[in-house]
Amino acid sequence: MRVIRKYANRRLYDTQQSRYVTLEDLRRLIIEEEPFRVEDAKSGEDLTRTILLSIIIEQEQADSEAEVFSNDLLAQLIRVYDMSSPLPLSRYLEQGTQLMLEQQKRMQNQWKQAIRHTPMEFMREFAEENMRFWQKTLNQPNQPNQTDDDDTPDKSS
Secondary structure: OEEEEEOOOOOEEEOOOOEEEOHHHHHHHHHOOOOEEEEEOOOOOEOHHHHHHHHHHHHHHHOHHHOOOOHHHHHHHHHHHOOOOOOOHHHHHHHHHHHHHHHHHHHHHHHHHHHHOOHHHHHHHHHHHHHHHHHHHHHOOOHHHHHHHHHOOOOOO
């Protein structure tokens, strides 16, 4: 697992690549499914959640069209923290999000297959398959006659 150290000056240092990184660099690691841990440079305290939340905040502010957390949703999340026995919201959100991502990948794959198999593409593949069949058939010696010759008894015996 890649270790990122956060220094007092708020800079993030990637110990694997020996260079300073930005929140955008860490966002790319997340997209590439590269595991990492952010720790305080002095104490070693795990700061990963705080950094992940910072990445989400940055994304929410950068693109208002792709806003995931509405004001109402954020208010509801704050209310969950105030409940006497909080809901297992984390597990529910993780599983729901994972399911949504898997379904999105499956849908994208199905679209790729559907686009690949347009009627014209299907006809082209069908024609190529037929062409290969006939080329193979016409280039082979007459198989049945050879078999018939082998089945007839040798007259010289």
